Amino acid sequence: xxxxxxxxxxxxxxxxxxxxxxxxxxxxxxxxxxxxxxxxxxxxxxxxxxxxxxxxxxxxxxxxxxxxxxxxxxxxxxxxxxxxxxxxxxxxxxxxxxxxxxxxxxxxxx
Amino acid sequence: xxxxxxxxxxxxxxxxxxxxxxxxxxxxxxxxxxxxxxxxxxxxxxxxxxxxxxxxxxxxxxxxxxxxxxxxxxxxxxxxxxxxxxxxxxxxxxxxxxxxxxxxxxxxxxxxxxxx
Numbered sequence: 001x002x003x004x005x006x007x008x009x010x011x012x013x014x015x016x017x018x019x020x021x022x023x024x025x026x027x028x029x030x031x032x033x034x035x036x037x038x039x040x041x042x043x044x045x046x047x048x049x050x051x052x053x054x055x056x057x058x059x060x061x062x063x064x065x066x067x068x069x070x071x072x073x074x075x076x077x078x079x080x081x082x083x084x085x086x087x088x089x090x091x092x093x094x095x096x097x098x099x100x101x102x103x104x105x106x107x108x109x110x
Numbered sequence: 111x112x113x114x115x116x117x118x119x120x121x122x123x124x125x126x127x128x129x130x131x132x133x134x135x136x137x138x139x140x141x142x143x144x145x146x147x148x149x150x151x152x153x154x155x156x157x158x159x160x161x162x163x164x165x166x167x168x169x170x171x172x173x174x175x176x177x178x179x180x181x182x183x184x185x186x187x188x189x190x191x192x193x194x195x196x197x198x199x200x201x202x203x204x205x206x207x208x209x210x211x212x213x214x215x216x217x218x219x220x221x222x223x224x225x226x
Binding site for chain 2: 032033035037039043044045047050052089091093095096097098099100102103105
């Protein structure tokens with residue numbers, strides 16, 4: 001069975017600071033992708049970043065980067081230079097059977 | 111052009127009624143999903159169809175019946191609505207995890223169902 005654990009239900013960060021959201025997972029699959037999705041108050045689910053499990057290099061998208069530790073089955077999201085628009089729920093997920101974590105509510109404080 | 115569209119966006123109804131939510135995707139994806147997001151924001155997969163064939167059917171009451179007339183459409187019909195059915199229902203689509211595709215989900219905007 002696939003499981004995803006996000007151990008931080010809520011976090012806050014000052015604008016322009018850096019924050020890291022944690023995610024651990026468990027799977028018996030060898031080929032999979034990991035994702036972070038963002039859900040702002042508008043409720044739309046938006047892909048933030050993706051990581052291929054067989055790539056050692058950590059993915060980066062502008063201010064967003066991941067720390068992928070395959071052996072530890074850990075996939076954390078780092079947000080640099082936090083902006084007010086980053087306030088949202090963040091969900092960790094992975095394929096092939098897309099399973100989501102319980103989410104982390106991030107509040108960016110002005 | 112919206113890639114994954116759901117209708118209606120909001121639905122308020124009485125207990126015991128029957129309602130449907132429609133979903134269409136114009137991305138050419140083979141796989142479509144229904145997810146339920148409860149009041150605590152937990153996203154739980156309900157169903158998945160691949161090319162009109164049911165491939166995932168999680169523990170969901172029989173009152174929920176998905177229908178896929180073609181691979182671009184996946185509708186959700188709910189009979190005898192209960193208070194606990196109140197939630198946001200998301201439709202999504204993806205390509206299979208193969209041939210360089212990531213299996214990434216593309217979501218609709220969600221349909222908020224309120225049962226009174």
